[in-house]
Amino acid sequence: MSCEDIEPEVMEKIQDIVVFMCNECGQGSANTAGVARMAYNPAIRIVRVQCTGQVGPIQIMDALNNGADAVACVGCCLGACHFFNGNILSMHRIKLLKKVFKELGYSDQFVNQYTSRAAEGETAVGDFEDLVIRLSNAIREEGTIKDGC
Amino acid sequence: MDVRIFQFNGCNKCFNETILLNGESKYKIEFIEDPKNWKEMKTDVSVITGYLLPEDKDTLEKIKSNSKRVVGYGNCTTMGGIFALANQRGYEVSPLSSFIEETEKVNGCLGEIEELSVAINSEAAPKLQNLCAVCARETTCDYLESVHRQIELEDETTCFNDLGYLCNGFVAKECKERCIDYNAPCRGCKPIIDRSGIRMLGMFGTLMGNIEVATEHSELGATDKLADRDDDITDSLPDVLGNFFRFTLSTSGLPRGRIPSSGNILNDVFTGRLIEELPLISGLLGGNRSISLTLKIIETYETANSIEVSEQTKKYRKELLDLESQLQEAIKSKDPKQYKKITDEIRKIGGNMNLSNVYFGGFKAQIDDKDNFEDYKAHVFDVVEGTYKNGSVEFTIDPIGIVKEIKIKEG
Amino acid sequence: MSDVEEQQKNREFKTDDDFDTEFFKRIENRSNIMKCIQCGTCTASCESGRWTALKTRSIVRKVVLGDLSVLDDPDIWLCTTCYQCYERCPRDVKPTDVIMELRNYATKRGNISPNHRAVVGYLKNFGHAVPINDEVRKRRVELGLEELPPTAFKYKQEGDDKDLKKIEKYMFDLPPVKEEKKGEEK
Amino acid sequence: MTVEEKVKKTDEIKGGADSKEAEEEPRIGVFICHCGHNIAGTVDVAKVAEYAKTLPNVVKAEHYMFMCSKPGVQMLKDSIEELGVNRTVVASCSKNQHGRTFANAIQEEGLNKHRHQQVNIREFNSWVHQKEKDKATEKAKKLVEAGVNRARKLEDVETRRIATTKAALVIGAGIAGLRASYDLAELGIPVYLIERLSTIGGHMTQLNKTFPTLECPQCSISPLTNGVANHPLVELYTNAQIKNVGGSMGNFEVEVEIKPRYVKDNCTSCGECSAHCPVEVPSEWDSGMSIRKAIYKAYPQAIPATFVRDKKNCIECNTCVNICPVKAVDFSMETETKTFKVGSIVVAAGYDEYDPSEIEPYHYGQKGFEDVITQLKLERMLAPGSLTNSQVLRPSDAKIPKSVVMIQCVGSRNDQVGNEYCTGVCCKFAIKNARIVKEMYPDTDVTICYIDVRTPGLNFEELYKSAQEVGVRFIRGRPSEIVRDPISGNLKVIVEDTLSMTPLQLKADMVVLSAAMVPPEGIGPLGSKLQVLRSKEGFLKEFHIKMNPTLSSKGGIFIAGAIQGPKDISESVAQAGNAAAIAAAPLVKGYIEKEMLIPSVDLDLCVRCGLCKTVCAPAAIQINDDGTPMVNEVACKSCGMCMPACPTGAIQLLNFSDKQLLDEIIPIAGGGAVCEDEL
Structure with a gap:
């Protein structure tokens, strides 16, 4: 499945996605994607952080509480974190957060963790597409996170 | 000073505790158990206890307009408390601050009466330390090797978190009830900061950072697709909400849950929790019969798994039940002296008013003849899937020990 | 070919x-x-x-x-x-x-080796991978044992037991030997 | 600086910024760049600028063709002068591209350069949403609003110069350590070279020939060993170990424990003592292939040339004390501890050969399997002046083997022993030795059993070819076991020739195992003393696998050679040279410039749990006696990993605090709470 297959009514609900990208590979890959003019969904909004290890559940919940449809962290590849293990720490926290969402009866696809490689724009765009597709699946199944509140 | 104490829904443990104020001559106290039908009159201080639902808004506004100051007393009022766990199933238990502007709040489960006096007199509250500062255990805060959910503590000097059990003490203030003294990790009823659950989640996620987990590739862009599947760690934390957000779910910033409700708030609070946590939760719930409910739950499980308890345990249990009926008398008569005496007795046996010391297999700390204790501990944690029933209590446990369904007919 | x-x-x-x-x-x-x-x-x-x-x-x-x-x-x-x-x-x-x-x-796919098929056949017919012969039967009686060792098949005659029949179906009803060899099952 | 002073300093930085904020109201200048058509072609920049004007604290919002051009930068500067703008937001390209240009521009006008906020609306917006112009404009508005929100609370970041100690410490005197020491000394930096053993030169001195040119390693390394030993700026300490490491990048204090040699420096290396010593033990340096005395020199060319007494095996008969013509032997020497103040540390602790006895089917080291040896032992046999007189002889009966089988990947590429990596040098190593053996004994069958022959790079495939030419047999297959005929005692290697699908039993008079390179013994304690992180395999972890393979996880500590992972000599030398260069840079310059983008701790909120110390990869956070964390501002790498770890949010990174990030998140997440009572 690709982003083109998503129905317009679902796509309409995907308005704001906050993506925390680390200062190293994350930002690097998004810049590379930009330079290569690789189109992706305009709902993707990138926040620059020093390392994904800097992003805690606080930031993620802040984003969701302020209207984001989904949040993702994009860091360096596993084993290549520029600050040793920030991406792994972030992954563990997101794992717990996903579990919280499941326990609340939501889809666990509203928060996600990815990696990308600075030299490859397509990995960043792949992450974004994957994010949008997962979100669209979640919305199709049970609506957005904002629904019903 | 005119003090009116209002008991809203559910938990009346804090309301009962306010009986202790009754003896003091400087207060003119009125206890109001049915605030909806309260006849409005001007008052100096209104103390709100019990959990609050959206339909209480009008009543609360009425109280606010008639009072010089409003004090929220106890977790249920100030943060939603344990009943806010039902928000997981669509309830809207909300903190007092979301209805009216409160003047003071006294957190805690049970809220401390000394703090309440301070708040009523609008004195400056004493600055409290972090719970870890008064905890006998010592922390190294190293990355964890593994995470456990079972509480079988032999080690009395190492921090719960270092041992792989989740304890919210890092985000809690020092308190009187001190579950940590009874080998029960803190669940954070007096948080030191806002959104303590989320912060604690971040901390515990970090502590697990060294544990290797399986990763996978996504088909798009060939990047590591992470955090998708459960692993050993998340499996060892089967009830994140109950552990991290036991008292703070309504103020945690998490959205309201979408899991269908059973219709009964008490049952919804219990559903989804772990079997070994049930006695602790029922001890927190208050109600005039929380002791008998706790013991009922324990006994239900024991009978079904044919766990033998020692004579001493039986004696303690009987004493507790006796105390409960005496306590009800004291509450009825609003006699502070009698109330104090009985609660002290309960504390002596049950550890604190949350019954932290009453546990599966009996009483955790005080049991002298160790005849069967190891045995029934093993039984309890050897979770047995199935349905358990005993009189007014009926519950179903799934293979990992989560309560799937529970029916409690309130007596 | x-x-x-x-x-x-x-x-x-x-x-x-x-x-x-x-x-x-x-x-x-x-x-x-x-x-x-x-x-x-x-x-x-x-x-x-x-x-x-x-x-x-x-x-x-x-x-x-x-x-x-x-x-x-x-x-x-x-x-x-x-x-x-x-x-x-x-x-x-x-x-x-x-x-x-x-x-x-x-x-x-029915590609079971003849030897293994034979073993299954023994199991089906005699309740044992190595069938018991008359000599052994005699010995067992002499030793004061039952003639047949206790296997599921000892109770075969009580045949109304549906569970046993079910197991029998899964365990012993092997697919027939296949004639055509090239992969059709995908 | 005492602990209190440091904490106070951390407070001051925070307090200083706060008070400044209180002094002046933020006046923000927003500049939107057209970037020709790159941005303006997709985003309606005028609308964005119009929107920016409506935001609070914005005193100027402009759009311009090329912000990075001279007039564009001048606009920025003019706004500071004319309107008193004290924070700037430029919405143009990425921070890497022109962020610095604008930051430097405002710095020229006297503003702290961290008061500039770069908003990327080109790479992150106009270039990737070229077909959705309306949405791109909306997104640009939100991004600019986020930038303005962020700019509002930006605090000044001080850049501080920290003087460095002009000296370096090198741990390990193998080829990498020697190279690094020599290069550092040549740059004019005093070097303390610490060696665990009694001689320098490391594993390289044990080799017979080096691939691919079959050169004599002793001859190649001796200029370096002599050069280092005689260099006026190098102080060499043998039998020495690191005891404690304090301080941080630029100013370390290293405590070193130096065990005595029991022979004073006036030793003339005459060898009388050794000749008369009655104790004989197997030589470690010779991989147990020869005998040494209790007072000995590891090998004739060993440096330092002074003899050394092995206290553990010495029977204290005092023969050597009496016989020494210069009275150099002194049993009363004691262990001393020295403290060195250095600016950089280079770790070149090398490797150990994997002990194959863990792999059960190969029976290495077991009785009856004496003829199963490792490559390093074969090297020692072949080396000049060896016990076998450079002959290859079976250890069991000292006969020349008629068939030699070499087994590759022993302990490498093996999940079962936990070494997933390919050691990378064994193929070359084995091919070299196979060729030498085959050339020495043309009648002997030499077989190499391999999984893959890995000989990348110049000259190595040629080596492979030359071995094939002289008749070395290559069998593709990993032997499953070595079996011994109980009667004749002959060994057989069982292997499948996977290429012909034939199981083989190879007759082997001698089996040589190409054992892996593994982290040296004692690397764990050393790593924790240095507070550097290690990889899963146990080697020291580099800062970044591609971009900075020489720096360890901690600033000021560099890694060289096989301690980072298996390497051959030339790679080790190359990395050591690089380590020396980057270790020398701050020492030669005399100072480190460090932006104080560091976390500050709110001691009221701090619960003294210490998790910030645990997560801090560069070990910049230390715990004081009272349990509060102390940030070492020099070592900190501004990653912010301590922030979410803190259970109370007491530790906050300057300019990246929870509140500042929240301000940025609010507009881009959709702006404001969705449903107030709930979320």
Whole structure:
């Protein structure tokens, strides 16, 4: 499945996605994607952080509480974190957060963790597409996170 | 000073505790158990206890307009408390601050009466330390090797978190009830900061950072697709909400849950929790019969798994039940002296008013003849899937020990 | 097809169509199989392979490639499941487990080896892989034992027990010997 | 600086910024760049600028063709002068591209350069949403609003110069350590070289020939060993170990424990003592292939040339004390501890050869399997002046083997022993030795059993070819076991020739195992003393695998050679040279410039749990006696990993605090709470 297959009514609900990208590979890959003019969904909004290890559940919940449809962290590849293990720490926290969402009866696809490689724009765009597709699946199944509140 | 104490829904443990104020001559106290039908009159201080639902808004506004100051007393009022766990199933238990502007709040489960006096007199509250500062255990805060959910503590000097059990003490203030003294990790009823659950989640996620987990590739862009599947760690934390957000779910910033409700708030609070946590939760719930409910739950499980308890345990249990009926008398008569005496007795046996010391297999700390204790501990944690029933209590446990369904007919 | 023709056929180029990588996706621990480096430790470790034609490495290779002919290969029935290769594999490919699973697939296709089929037949008929003979029966009686050892089949006559019938169906009703050999089941 | 002073300093930085904020109201200048058509072609920049004007604290919002051009930068500067703008937001390209340009521009006008906020609306917006112009404009508005929100609370970040100690410490005197020491000394930096053993030179001195040119390693390394030993700026300490490491990048204090040699420096290396010593033990340096005395020199060319007494095996008969013509032997020497103040540390602790006895089927080291040896032992046999007189002889009966089988990947590429990596040098190593053996004994069958022959790079494939030419047999297959005939005692290697699908039993008079390179013994304690992180395999972890393979996880500590992972000599030398260069840079310059983008701790909120110390990869956070964390501002790498770890949010990174990030998140997440009572 690709982003083109998503129905317009679902796509309409995907308005704001906050993506925390680390200062190293994350930002690097998004810049590379930009330079290569690789189109992706305009709902993707990138926040620059020093390392994904800097992003805690606080930031993620802040984003969701302020209207984001989904949040993702994009860091360096596993084993290549520029600050040793920030991406792994972030992954563990997101794992717990996903579990919280499941326990609340939501889809666990509203928060996600990815990696990308600075030299490859397509990995960043792949992450974004994957994010949008997962979100669209979640919305199709049970609506957005904002629904019903 | 005119003090009116209002008991809203559910938990009346804090309301009962306010009986202790009754003896003091400087207060003119009125206890109001049915605030909806309260006849409005001007008052100096209104103390709100019990959990609050959206339909209480009008009543609360009425109280606010008639009072010089409003004090929220106890977790249920100030943060939603344990009943806010039902928000997981669509309830809207909300903190007092979301209805009216409160003047003071006294957190805690049970809220401390000394703090309440301070708040009523609008004195400056004493600055409290972090719970870890008064905890006998010592922390190294190293990355964890593994995470456990079972509480079988032999080690009395190492921090719960270092041992792989989740304890919210890092985000809690020092308190009187001190579950940590009874080998029960803190669940954070007096948080030191806002959104303590989320912060604690971040901390515990970090502590697990060294544990290797399986990763996978996504088909798009060939990047590591992470955090998708459960692993050993998340499996060892089967009830994140109950552990991290036991008292703070309504103020945690998490959205309201979408899991269908059973219709009964008490049952919804219990559903989804772990079997070994049930006695602790029922001890927190208050109600005039929380002791008998706790013991009922324990006994239900024991009978079904044919766990033998020692004579001493039986004696303690009987004493507790006796105390409960005496306590009800004291509450009825609003006699502070009698109330104090009985609660002290309960504390002596049950550890604190949350019954932290009453546990599966009996009483955790005080049991002298160790005849069967190891045995029934093993039984309890050897979770047995199935349905358990005993009189007014009926519950179903799934293979990992989560309560799937529970029916409690309130007596 | 004569032998010569078959040999010639084997020498032709194979194309992607000759392989079915999808088929083996159902194999457990597939990721382990995919990381095989074809070092040959398994074949060299194979106790059975020293006397028979079993080439564990090439079986694993065929699974990696998706060569369905491995299911028709009589070699997979030669493994004695001694787990020597499993122990020594430097990449944890678990070749023994792979072979066991291949046997399951092969059985479903009716490719069970005649010897194994015979064993199942014995089990079905006598309740034992090694049928009990008159001599043994006599001995048992002499020793004061029951004539038949207690197997499920001792109670076969109580035949109304549906559970036993059900087990019998799953365990012993093997697919018939297959005539056509080329992979049709996908 | 005492602990209190440091904490106070951390407070001051925070307090200083706060008070400044209180002094002046933020006046923000927003500049939107057209970037020709790159941005303006997709985003309606005028609308964005119009929107920016409506935001609070914005005193100027402009759009311009090329912000990075001279007039564009001048606009920025003018706004500071004319309107008193004290924070700037430029919405243009990425921070890497022109962020610095604008930051430097405002710095020229006297503003702290961290008061500039770069908003990327080109790479992150106009270039990737070229077909959705309306949405791109909306997104640009939100991004600019986020930038303005962020700019509002930006605090000044001080850049501080920290003087460095002009000296370096090198741990390990193998080829990498020697190279690094020599290069550092040549740059004019005093070097303390610490060696665990009694001689320098490391594993390289044990080799017979080096691939691919079959050169004599002793001859190649001796200029370096002599050069280092005689260099006026190098102080060499043998029998020495690191005891404690304090301080941080630029100013370390290293405590070193130096065990005595029991022979004074006036030793003339005459060898009388050794000749008369009655104790004989196997030589470690010779991989147990020869005998040494209790007072000994590891090998004739060993440096330092002074003899050394092995206290553990010495029977204290005092023969050597009496016989020494210069009275150099002194049993009363004691262990001393020295403290060195250095600016950089280079770790070149090398490797150990993997002990193959863990791999059960190969029976290495077991009785009856004496003829199963490792490559390093074979090297020692072949080396000049060896016990076998450079002959290859079977250890069991001292006969020349008629067949030699070499087994590759022993302990490498093996999940079962936990070494997933390919050591990378064994193929070359084995091919070299196979060729030498085959050339020495043309009648002997030499077989290499391999999984893959890995000989990348110039000259190595040629080596492979030359070995094939002289008749070395290559069999593709990993032997499953070595079996011994109980009667004749002959060894057989069981292997499948995977290429012909034939199981083989190879007759082997001698089996040589190409054992892996593994982290040296004692690397764990060393790593924790240095507070550097280690990889899963146990080697020291580099800062970044591609971009900075020489720096360890901690600033000021560099890694060289096989301690980072298996390497051959030339790679080790190359990395050591690089380590020396980057270790020398701050020492030669005399100072480190460090932006104080560091976390500050709110001691009221801090619960003294210490998790911030645990997560801090560069070990910049230390715990004081009272349990509060102390940030070492020099070591900190501004990653912010301590922030979410803190259970109370007491530790906050300057300019990246929870509140500042929240301000940025609010507009881009959709702006404001969705449903107030709930979320």
